[in-house]
Amino acid sequence: MSCWEQEIEDRSNCIRSRDNGYESCSRREDRGYSQCCDWFPCNLICSALVWISNIVCVAYTWVAQIVCLAYATIKKLVCDVVEFVIMVVEEIARIATAVFNFLKNLFFPPKPYYIAYSTESKRVASSLQPQADAWSAAFSIEQRTEASRFRFRDTGRFLRYTLSNETVLWNAGSGDLAGRTYQPDNETVRSNSLPIDGAVCVSYQNVRAGEFSIPPAFDMIAASADRVIAKEAGKANYYISVPTHLYLHQTRTGNLLVLPQTCFINDPQLGKGEARLQDLINPITVAFDDEIHPATSRFPFYRALFRLLENPLAKENGNLREKFTQMDIRLLSRVWVRMETRPAKNSYPVPVNYVSYDHVTYRNGPDDSADIITRQSIDYNTVLSLGVGVSHFHEQYDDIYGGEMDTLDEWSPVGSWNTGYRLANGPIEDIGGWVDGTCIYYQLVEVPFLRVMSDSNDREMELQAQLDNYPVTEIPNRYFAGRYLVLWIDEQQAFNERWRALGFQDFWYQSFVKPVSANLSKPENNPIFHFNEAAYLDPMAKGFIRPFSRMAVARQVIIINGYDFDARSSQPHRLYSIHFCWPTMDRTWRWRPLPTHCEPVLLTSKEMLVNDWWPFEPPGTDAVLPQSVALREDMTIYLRGQKLINGYAHRGRWVQKYLPANCGEVPSEQNLQANENATSDGYYHPWTFYEEEVFQKMHSWYSHFGVYQNINSRCQFYTVRIEDNDGINEEELETFVWADEQHGFTRTHRKISWARIADILDRLIPILAIAIPILVAISVFNFLSSLVALLALLGLSVTYIITTNPHPSYFEPVLYFKMRKITHLGYIMWFYDKREDKTIRFDHVASAGDKKLSSKAHTQLTATHDPTKKIYCVSGFALPQYPEDIYTRQHYCTADKLG
Numbered sequence: 001m002s003c004w005e006q007e008i009e010d011r012s013n014c015i016r017s018r019d020n021g022y023e024s025c026s027r028r029e030d031r032g033y034s035q036c037c038d039w040f041p042c043n044l045i046c047s048a049l050v051w052i053s054n055i056v057c058v059a060y061t062w063v064a065q066i067v068c069l070a071y072a073t074i075k076k077l078v079c080d081v082v083e084f085v086i087m088v089v090e091e092i093a094r095i096a097t098a099v100f101n102f103l104k105n106l107f108f109p110p111k112p113y114y115i116a117y118s119t120e121s122k123r124v125a126s127s128l129q130p131q132a133d134a135w136s137a138a139f140s141i142e143q144r145t146e147a148s149r150f151r152f153r154d155t156g157r158f159l160r161y162t163l164s165n166e167t168v169l170w171n172a173g174s175g176d177l178a179g180r181t182y183q184p185d186n187e188t189v190r191s192n193s194l195p196i197d198g199a200v201c202v203s204y205q206n207v208r209a210g211e212f213s214i215p216p217a218f219d220m221i222a223a224s225a226d227r228v229i230a231k232e233a234g235k236a237n238y239y240i241s242v243p244t245h246l247y248l249h250q251t252r253t254g255n256l257l258v259l260p261q262t263c264f265i266n267d268p269q270l271g272k273g274e275a276r277l278q279d280l281i282n283p284i285t286v287a288f289d290d291e292i293h294p295a296t297s298r299f300p301f302y303r304a305l306f307r308l309l310e311n312p313l314a315k316e317n318g319n320l321r322e323k324f325t326q327m328d329i330r331l332l333s334r335v336w337v338r339m340e341t342r343p344a345k346n347s348y349p350v351p352v353n354y355v356s357y358d359h360v361t362y363r364n365g366p367d368d369s370a371d372i373i374t375r376q377s378i379d380y381n382t383v384l385s386l387g388v389g390v391s392h393f394h395e396q397y398d399d400i401y402g403g404e405m406d407t408l409d410e411w412s413p414v415g416s417w418n419t420g421y422r423l424a425n426g427p428i429e430d431i432g433g434w435v436d437g438t439c440i441y442y443q444l445v446e447v448p449f450l451r452v453m454s455d456s457n458d459r460e461m462e463l464q465a466q467l468d469n470y471p472v473t474e475i476p477n478r479y480f481a482g483r484y485l486v487l488w489i490d491e492q493q494a495f496n497e498r499w500r501a502l503g504f505q506d507f508w509y510q511s512f513v514k515p516v517s518a519n520l521s522k523p524e525n526n527p528i529f530h531f532n533e534a535a536y537l538d539p540m541a542k543g544f545i546r547p548f549s550r551m552a553v554a555r556q557v558i559i560i561n562g563y564d565f566d567a568r569s570s571q572p573h574r575l576y577s578i579h580f581c582w583p584t585m586d587r588t589w590r591w592r593p594l595p596t597h598c599e600p601v602l603l604t605s606k607e608m609l610v611n612d613w614w615p616f617e618p619p620g621t622d623a624v625l626p627q628s629v630a631l632r633e634d635m636t637i638y639l640r641g642q643k644l645i646n647g648y649a650h651r652g653r654w655v656q657k658y659l660p661a662n663c664g665e666v667p668s669e670q671n672l673q674a675n676e677n678a679t680s681d682g683y684y685h686p687w688t689f690y691e692e693e694v695f696q697k698m699h700s701w702y703s704h705f706g707v708y709q710n711i712n713s714r715c716q717f718y719t720v721r722i723e724d725n726d727g728i729n730e731e732e733l734e735t736f737v738w739a740d741e742q743h744g745f746t747r748t749h750r751k752i753s754w755a756r757i758a759d760i761l762d763r764l765i766p767i768l769a770i771a772i773p774i775l776v777a778i779s780v781f782n783f784l785s786s787l788v789a790l791l792a793l794l795g796l797s798v799t800y801i802i803t804t805n806p807h808p809s810y811f812e813p814v815l816y817f818k819m820r821k822i823t824h825l826g827y828i829m830w831f832y833d834k835r836e837d838k839t840i841r842f843d844h845v846a847s848a849g850d851k852k853l854s855s856k857a858h859t860q861l862t863a864t865h866d867p868t869k870k871i872y873c874v875s876g877f878a879l880p881q882y883p884e885d886i887y888t889r890q891h892y893c894t895a896d897k898l899g
Contacts (some may be wrong), residue, residue, distance in 0.1 A: 402664055
């Protein structure tokens with residue numbers, strides 16, 4: 001009990017004692033008067049004595065209360081002094097312990113931990129997944145020319161990957177299925193000095209520099225947008241790849257560079273003496289790069305950080321070096337990179353409600369006295385499906401993908417995370433902190449049952465006994481509860497630490513930056529996320545996911561076919577879906593029925609291998625194959641099936657959009673909160689049937705299903721007034737690409753200079769060697785002076801690293817625009833480069849040279865193909881870019897047909 005609480009209790013006792021004393025005095029007075037004699041003067045004398053006795057009693061009670069309250073006050077003061085002394089002693093002890101540990105680590109540094117053993121080849125079974133389709137928007141910039149860097153658009157290239165004899169073939173087009181071997185092009189081989197011709201993979205399991213080899217045999221493959229993942233046959237080893245380079249950048253000096261795609265993994269040689277610093281530096285160094293593009297702007301900081309951590313003073317100090325255990329690696333075009341899913345030494349353990357296995361062992365020395373730490377991962381024995389979800393930065397604002405909760409909406413000490421986010425990343429109107437996009441890998445797995453000690457029967461044996469006698473659809477849901485999981489991992493694998501269970505229960509992370517699912521348990525976030533755990537439907541926990549379930553993934557949406565035994569009176573076969581990734585998440589899984597009046601047909605594993613997933617004897621009715629569930633990047637769900645037309649069965653695909661036309665989740669957030677029941681309603685918008693030949697053409701020729709043209713959309717534009725067009729007619733003005741070479745349109749923003757932070761880190765040890773003795777000397781004479789000096793030093797550092805930049809582009813030295821005249825709006829201007837569509841709005845229009853057209857500011861734009869053609873325009877800044885509220889976000893869109 002605290003001193004304050006004790007004082008309240010003591011004072012309450014004093015008041016209670018006073019009230020009891022007054023009441024006792026009153027009772028005694030009444031009793032005295034009743035016992036007095038009736039005759040005079042006895043009555044007078046008795047009444048006087050009773051009156052005097054009552055006065056004495058009341059006075060005593062009053063004095064006793066004063067003494068009691070005084071004692072409580074003194075007791076509180078003594079308690080406060082004791083608490084203060086204890087606090088000071090504890091603080092001194094804490095500081096002394098910290099200083100002692102610092103000096104001990106400085107002069108007798110602990111030995112760093114290193115990987116001593118890991119489960120490299122965990123055996124797991126796999127279902128068949130031999131083919132994957134994707135639409136890569138980045139493939140539009142495959143040609144490495146100056147013009148090609150502007151070809152990033154919604155419609156890219158259709159890609160099909162096929163496993164053939166356990167190797168990967170691919171077709172980068174919409175033609176014949178017979179493709180080419182998936183391997184890096186000649187320029188990638190030459191520029192990166194790859195040691196192997198043909199298909200190649202690289203593993204960072206043992207050394208920082210990577211070990212190159214021929215890819216292993218694969219038994220599963222999945223793809224979406226510009227990512228592909230494959231699983232090694234029979235083993236829990238996964239390989240990822242990008243089919244094309246993602247970033248073409250023209251530097252301020254005119255160099256056209258291919259910038260690398262990189263990701264963080266755990267350093268395999270951490271704590272090992274033979275590790276080389278240069279192996280950490282090489283992947284994050286690009287010759288001739290100006291390092292202003294978001295793909296490489298942090299490279300100076302990373303290099304300086306690695307140099308600091310690899311300094312002998314830090315390298316030999318295990319506690320310091322293990323604060324940052326990651327390294328950055330490159331994802332080279334069409335090179336398979338083995339995923340690093342081993343937990344770091346400082347990662348949190350697997351929650352007890354999941355089965356785990358020993359994945360990696362760390363030790364800090366070779367002898368018997370060394371400390372040994374073992375880290376676990378979630379155990380599983382079969383992979384039913386693989387999936388990958390990719391969204392580029394411009395696609396976050398499309399409501400068709402769902403996603404109700406956002407990491408940038410969580411509670412922040414500064415009110416809004418966007419302020420700090422832009423300080424770190426630049427002038428971006430972001431959602432979820434995706435910077436240039438996000439990529440998550442998923443797998444639907446079967447896990448061992450947890451044994452319940454209080455249960456005399458083993459659930460697994462009980463289930464198997466029923467499987468021997470009954471079809472799987474005749475077994476109640478409870479026997480499948482917890483038997484299947486969706487595991488996920490971010491492409492920045494070190495931040496996830498290991499494969500995670502999808503949901504909000506596997507939420508302990510060491511990283512400061514945490515996914516939205518890890519923040520749902522914070523009480524301060526409840527008013528922001530409005531997350532209701534009771535309304536969260538988990539189809540795995542409910543037993544709706546069965547051995548025949550399969551998963552489809554695109555963007556960050558997951559769809560799994562399942563079966564609800566308790567819903568057999570309606571339609572038990574259903575599709576369960578959720579938007580789930582690192583920065584954004586739905587509030588629950590939701591469900592939808594299969595096409596109405598269709599008979600679900602379940603296939604065996606053998607039937608899936610025959611005749612391209614078609615059953616041998618299709619029923620004489622409309623039919624659908626739930627296990628064939630698939631999802632396009634434009635959020636079109638499709639299932640194999642057939643439809644009876646004029647008495648004949650036509651094979652084809654049943655198609656439905658992920659969300660209905662209003663892009664609303666069903667049930668809505670409000671209904672989830674009101675009913676606390678996520679199964680109350682589902683998606684009932686209609687399915688449409690397409691014959692197979694028609695579907696394949698729509699599927700492989702057009703990026704947006706049902707839209708028979710290429711798409712190049714925008715969600716930001718400006719209204720402008722043309723002040724002078726130098727005689728250029730309207731048709732030419734709309735055809736030309738206009739360059740803002742004079743930076744007339746500007747957006748002023750403050751941003752951290754990662755290069756300046758790198759400069760400080762490179763000089764940190766000499767700076768500390770000078771600053772610490774000075775601060776210690778000042779503190780000896782005046783603590784306040786030392787505090788002022790320290791604050792001044794911090795203030796100078798902050799002032800130095802935060803820069804104000806009016807440059808209008810987040811990516812390029814020059815901004816390019818298109819113009820079009822729109823009825824009721826006049827001329828509008830939008831970014832020619834789709835990548836710019838995410839940046840915050842302009843806040844200033846500069847005057848163009850000596851051109852005096854009006855009293856308002858105006859700027860000059862130049863036609864890219866003919867510098868003599870110029871226009872002078874003023875922006876109205878009339879239309880907002882993106883409203884802050886993502887739940888009611890709207891879009892101002894225009895489209896440029898590509899032919």
